[in-house]
Amino acid sequence: MAAAPRELLALLQQFTVETDRYVDTVSVRDDLHRTDLNALGIMMGAARAGVTVTPGMLRQALNLSSPATTALIDRLGQAGHVRRSRSSVDRRQVHLEMTEKALDTGSRLFAPLAREVEAALSGYSPTQIELLSDMMRKVTAATVQARQQALGGPPE
Structure with missing residues (x-):
């Protein structure tokens, strides 16, 4: 795997961890x-x-x-x-x-989370936002598919 996709995967993992930490904080x-x-x-x-x-x-x-x-x-x-x-x-x-x-x-x-994420995305053009949205849809679908496979079921 090339360095760029590896870094992106690491960043997605870090995002997931930080999102979980945020949810834990507000739920407590x-x-x-x-x-x-x-x-x-x-x-x-x-x-x-x-x-x-x-x-x-x-x-x-x-x-x-x-x-x-x-x-x-x-x-x-x-x-x-x-x-x-x-x-x-x-x-x-x-x-x-x-x-x-x-x-x-x-x-x-x-x-508060929505405001911070919106601010982080504010510098991107509509075309870049569409590209990022497409990536997130595909990453989410891939995650769902991996979960289904881990459960031993057919991919959704």
């Missing part, structure tokens, strides 16, 4: 479990995509057991971050909705 400061923050992040992404979140979806996305998923949803509900509702189509199915408190908490926790 606000008495939230890391899994709770991950669940809220998944729910925010689903909301942006117009996808309804169910307990099963969270269980699969977070690789949790059913009891652990129930405990997670109970914690988020008790903290006022998530509201459960029944599907109007199939009353057996539970839908999960983020509350305003969850959105406010997420904003408060991640706005």
Whole structure:
């Protein structure tokens, strides 16, 4: 492997470590479990995509057991971050909705990080941002594929 890709991989690894450290810092400061923050992040992404979140979806996305998923949803509900509702189509199915408190908490926790990253990217042209975005999409897809392979399943 050439030196440039090796350095880029090292920088991506360092970015991942620093992102994890940031999440650990804000989760401890606000008495939230890391899994709770991950669940809220998944729910925010689903909301942006117009996808309804169910307990099963969270269980699969977070690789949790059913009891652990129930405990997670109970914690988020008790903290006022998530509201459960029944599907109007199939009353057996539970839908999960983020509350305003969850959105406010997420904003408060991640706005500083977003501001800093936005400032770091501000010197790049729109063409460079598109190139970096394309790279990150591909790196993310490669990471998902590697995770699937590590689980012994087919690539997504």
